[in-house]
Amino acid sequence: MTIGLTRVDFRLIHGQVITRWLKQCNINEIITIDTQLSQDTFMQEVFKMAAPKGVRIRILSVEEAIKAQEKQEFEKNRILLLFKNVQQLREAVKNGLNLKEVQIGGLGGGPGRKAVNNAITLDQTDADILLDLEANHAIEIYFQTTPDYPKETLKNAVAKL
Helix, strand or coil: CCCCEEEEECCCCCCHHHHHHHCCCCEEEEEEEECHHHHCCHHHHHHHHHHHCEEEEECCHHHHHHHHHHCCHHEEEEEEEEEEHHHHHHHHHCCCCCCCCEEECCCCCCCCCCECCCCEEECHHHHHHHHHHHHHCCEEEEEEECCCCCEEEEHCCCCCC
C-alpha cells in the first residue's frame, strides 16, 4: 500500500473528508501530522471518534511522521496524510518528509484571505509557502474541495490573489 492522498485541511477529520475522500481513494488509515495535536491526548480521542469504523487513526508529530516514512510504515496501508495548515506541511517537507503531490482542501478564513477555489481561501503568506514547496521540492500542489469539483493548479489559484 502507499499514500493515497495528502491533504491540507484546517478541519482535519470531518464529514467531507470521511465520507468522500476515504471512499474515493480507498483509504484504510488516516495519519494526521500535527506536532501540537500529537501532544494533546484529549483532542486525539475526539478525532479518533470522528473516524469511521475500520479506519485506523494515527496522530504524529512532524518528527514522528518522518521516522515512520523512513521505516516504510506508510507502505502498510492505504494512507490519507492530513495536515492542519501549510506551515506544518512546510516543516515536514523541509525536515525530510517525501511527498509527490498535495491537495489543498481548506485553509480557513480570516483577514487578508481571498477565496480562490470554491470555498478554499488563500493569502500571500500561504501562497508563498506553497509556491516554494512546488518549485523547490517537486511537489504537485492543487486545490480541490471534493471529488465532484475539478482540480485547480496552484498557479491558477495564486493568480486570483
